[in-house]
Amino acid sequence: MTSTIRRFRHLxxxxxxxxxxxxxxVAEAGRSGLVDHVVVVSAFxxxxxxxxxxxxxxxxxxxxxxxLQTLRLLHRPTDxxxxxxxxxxxxxxxxxxxxxDLLRWLALPVLAVAxxxxxxxxxxxxxxxPDVWGLWVGSSSSTRSDLAFVALAIAGASGIGWAVGVAVxxxxxxxxxxxxxxxxxxxxEVTTVELHAEQERARIARDVHDxxxxxxxxxxxxxxxxxxxxxxxxHAARALDDIATVSRSALGEVRALVERIQGAGDDARxxxxxxxxxxxxxxxxxxxxxxxxxxxxxxxxxxxGSAVHRIVQESLTNVLKHQGRTxxxxxxxxxxxxxxxxxxxxxxxxxxxxxxxxGSGIAGMQxxxxxxxxxxxxxxxxxxxxFVVTAWLPTAPTASAAPTTDRALPPAxxxxxPVGEVAS
Numbered sequence: 180m181t182s183t184i185r186r187f188r189h190l191x192x193x194x195x196x197x198x199x200x201x202x203x204x205v206a207e208a209g210r211s212g213l214v215d216h217v218v219v220v221s222a223f224x225x226x227x228x229x230x231x232x233x234x235x236x237x238x239x240x241x242x243x244x245x246x247l248q249t250l251r252l253l254h255r256p257t258d259x260x261x262x263x264x265x266x267x268x269x270x271x272x273x274x275x276x277x278x279x280d281l282l283r284w285l286a287l288p289v290l291a292v293a294x295x296x297x298x299x300x301x302x303x304x305x306x307x308x309p310d311v312w313g314l315w316v317g318s319s320s321s322t323r324s325d326l327a328f329v330a331l332a333i334a335g336a337s338g339i340g341w342a343v344g345v346a347v348x349x350x351x352x353x354x355x356x357x358x359x360x361x362x363x364x365x366x367x368e369v370t371t372v373e374l375h376a377e378q379e380r381a382r383i384a385r386d387v388h389d390x391x392x393x394x395x396x397x398x399x400x401x402x403x404x405x406x407x408x409x410x411x412x413x414h415a416a417r418a419l420d421d422i423a424t425v426s427r428s429a430l431g432e433v434r435a436l437v438e439r440i441q442g443a444g445d446d447a448r449x450x451x452x453x454x455x456x457x458x459x460x461x462x463x464x465x466x467x468x469x470x471x472x473x474x475x476x477x478x479x480x481x482x483x484g485s486a487v488h489r490i491v492q493e494s495l496t497n498v499l500k501h502q503g504r505t506x507x508x509x510x511x512x513x514x515x516x517x518x519x520x521x522x523x524x525x526x527x528x529x530x531x532x533x534x535x536x537x538g539s540g541i542a543g544m545q546x547x548x549x550x551x552x553x554x555x556x557x558x559x560x561x562x563x564x565x566f567v568v569t570a571w572l573p574t575a576p577t578a579s580a581a582p583t584t585d586r587a588l589p590p591a592x593x594x595x596x597p598v599g600e601v602a603s
């Protein structure tokens with residue numbers, strides 16, 4: 180749903196630009212100045228169309244076009260074409276609705292400069308072109324008074340457009356954040372059921388591995404020992420060798436079966452490739468979210484990839500809920516150690532929901548990490564309103580839920596580290 184809304188929003192600006200150009204052509208059809216002003220109006224239409232995709236370019240166009248008109252490098256507006264400057268209000272409104280705070284506030288000085296330039300092109304006469312605003316409206320005021328009036332009028336209309344855009348953008352982002360929280364809560368319910376099923380599969384897998392694998396290992400050992408003793412009996416030695424070979428093969432198949440059981444579930448739907456999508460979704464809501472990767476990427480099993488996706492998803496959802504959509508979040512994937520390190524750090528103090536007791540999100544993340552042979556810790560960071568989730572996960576393709584004796588886990592954070600569970 181959120182992706183559909185996002186695609187629809189990106190189509191608004193191009194549609195507005197096309198509508199602006201069509202309406203202007205229809206309004207000016209049959210008049211003598213139609214061809215002269217095509218370049219100006221087309222430039223404004225392009226600025227509107229690019230306002231959401233390339234806001235800096237759009238802001239530049241709405242300033243450059245009026246300035247070129249004041250220098251007589253482009254045709255000045257006439258008594259019927261001066262409403263073309265409504266494009267300034269449309270562009271700053273679309274930029275104001277965007278998620279970039281810098282560009283949103285940069286639109287204010289841009290509209291001021293554009294308004295003055297547009298007013299100059301409309302009001303100040305020249306010897307070659309005395310047809311200006313004063314003659315259109317029959318004003319007896321001085322050029323200076325008309326210039327101030329028209330500049331303030333254009334700036335006022337553009338300011339209203341900017342304020343409407345800011346209000347619409349804020350409302351849209353708040354609504355999208357609420358939708359995202361509702362979807363996350365619904366998915367959390369489904370995830371809880373899946374997690375219980377995974378826990379049961381993991382328990383069965385461990386039981387199978389502990390009992391059957393041990394028994395097969397004993398059979399292999401005894402068969403090999405008996406074969407060494409029965410060297411004089413060729414048939415007995417061959418039979419014992421066959422038993423050892425078949426038992427070793429069965430032991431390998433048991434281990435592979437255990438790994439497939441532990442990797443069952445949602446690994447086909449989500450993995451490491453989807454982490455970037457999660458970060459982009461949070462950035463779309465207005466959050467300062469970023470993804471960093473260090474080291475050379477290694478192969479991971481589908482279960483580990485799914486666990487990473489779920490951990491990052493739950494962490495970012497917690498940031499949105501408990502620190503707000505204006506929070507700062509950084510997701511770091513570190514491949515430089517013996518496994519994959521995952522760190523999600525965040526700062527924010529404008530929660531969307533109030534804490535009503537401890538939740539189960541962190542416990543669920545810890546269980547997901549444990550099921551693939553890793554660990555996870557979460558708690559307050561060193562700074563104010565800072566929260567950090569740290570996890571380690573194995574990168575070997577055959578990683579199982581229980582760490583083997585020949586591949587030791589790196590230690591979890593020390594007991595004195597400031598970690599603890601919070602609502603999620």
